[in-house]
Amino acid sequence: MEVTLLGTGAPAGLPSPGCPCAACARALGPEARTATALLIDGVLLLDLTPGTALSAARAGTSLGGVRQVLLSHPHSGPLPEPPPGLPPPVRLPDGRELALLTGHRVRAVAVDVPGTGYAVTGPDGGRLLYLPPGAAPAGNGDGPPYDLCLLDVTGRPDALAGLRAAGATALTTDLVAVHIGHGVPPGAELHRRLAAAGTRAVPDGTTVTVGDFRHVPDLPRRTLVLGGARSGKSAEAERRLAAFPGVTYVATGGRRADDPEWTARVAAHRERRPASWTTAETCDLVPLLADGDGPPLLIDCLALWLTDAMDAAGAWDGPPRGLAERTSALAAAVRATRRTVVLVSNEVGSGVVPATRAGRLFRDELGRLNAAVAAECEHVLLAVAGTVLPLRG
Numbered sequence: 001m002e003v004t005l006l007g008t009g010a011p012a013g014l015p016s017p018g019c020p021c022a023a024c025a026r027a028l029g030p031e032a033r034t035a036t037a038l039l040i041d042g043v044l045l046l047d048l049t050p051g052t053a054l055s056a057a058r059a060g061t062s063l064g065g066v067r068q069v070l071l072s073h074p075h076s077g078p079l080p081e082p083p084p085g086l087p088p089p090v091r092l093p094d095g096r097e098l099a100l101l102t103g104h105r106v107r108a109v110a111v112d113v114p115g116t117g118y119a120v121t122g123p124d125g126g127r128l129l130y131l132p133p134g135a136a137p138a139g140n141g142d143g144p145p146y147d148l149c150l151l152d153v154t155g156r157p158d159a160l161a162g163l164r165a166a167g168a169t170a171l172t173t174d175l176v177a178v179h180i181g182h183g184v185p186p187g188a189e190l191h192r193r194l195a196a197a198g199t200r201a202v203p204d205g206t207t208v209t210v211g212d213f214r215h216v217p218d219l220p221r222r223t224l225v226l227g228g229a230r231s232g233k234s235a236e237a238e239r240r241l242a243a244f245p246g247v248t249y250v251a252t253g254g255r256r257a258d259d260p261e262w263t264a265r266v267a268a269h270r271e272r273r274p275a276s277w278t279t280a281e282t283c284d285l286v287p288l289l290a291d292g293d294g295p296p297l298l299i300d301c302l303a304l305w306l307t308d309a310m311d312a313a314g315a316w317d318g319p320p321r322g323l324a325e326r327t328s329a330l331a332a333a334v335r336a337t338r339r340t341v342v343l344v345s346n347e348v349g350s351g352v353v354p355a356t357r358a359g360r361l362f363r364d365e366l367g368r369l370n371a372a373v374a375a376e377c378e379h380v381l382l383a384v385a386g387t388v389l390p391l392r393g
Helices: 052-058 157-165 188-196 233-241 260-272 285-290 302-313 323-336 357-374
Strands: 002-007 037-040 044-046 068-070 097-099 105-110 116-121 127-130 148-151 174-177 207-209 222-227 248-251 278-281 297-300 341-346 379-384 387-392
Touching: 002 052, 002 148, 037 052, 044 116, 148 157, 188 233, 188 387, 222 233, 222 357, 233 297, 233 341, 233 379, 248 285, 285 297, 285 323, 302 323, 302 341, 302 357, 323 357, 341 357
Parallel strands: 044 068, 127 148, 148 174, 222 341, 222 379, 248 278, 248 297, 297 341
Antiparallel strands: 002 037, 002 207, 037 044, 097 105, 105 116, 116 127, 379 387
């Protein structure tokens, strides 16, 4: 079964008409996208968009063999006029199944927003799932994992997390992002974010063979995200795991009941995280990293872990006792862990030399800790002004 992506963009396309944002201004060449529409084996069209016939011609194919046109989501205005010869577009009710004479079988999948997803099985047995923009399945998946999933990864990473939790995807599932709009900068940044989630984007007009797994990105297992205050490092770390189920968020800062500002910070972090994540408030990181069967870990942050370690070592008032050993043990645990882990830490040393002994000591120890942990990570990123720069990986 072959799928030609006549468009891969959000309903308004990318660039969005009349939008002056930087993302739209940079959406040039292969990063320019018309509204998402799929042509399956030349006989089944999923979503009818303006200029469908022209998009097909640009992709080197024709709509002459289309036997069924299905819509996945409501349109804000009147439906585009179908090209001559196409059957009228319809939307299947949730749960309804449709069999084509060509051997394709289509099942309407309920989603959690207005619209309908479609599970398509080809004559060769290949299975794909297509979800409308901003949608996640409304129930648990059934049957074996899909060979190909096309969904709004940038807008609804939790939809992919739900599919993974339900066993609807496997390591061999090809995950392709569609409905791409200007919410994510195009170009290298878009592809970097998608690769971190084990997904990919393709230009309009690309034909994907269902069951061809050569393009599945390698998922990063250990990642260190560095950055200064309000640099976007925590948001980047959370974004990297948003498409995975059951993440454990490890908060090393603990609770400070007498500090309302700190409480507000913690609450803001918690509200930003997916509801399916669990939280562990601890600085005892080595046992968590040693648990090879656990879900992905997000550890935020190493600077607060170091503060706790220096407190325990009595480092503020005299020579530290056992601090180097604790730092080495943490780095060794990161090296040995079999879990997917994203660690967050503050980047230090770029500004004025601290005026106090304690400040200079903390700066030096955090620099050593960052270097030791970075040496054990496949991916190291630096967040600056909300922009993420890959340092390794």
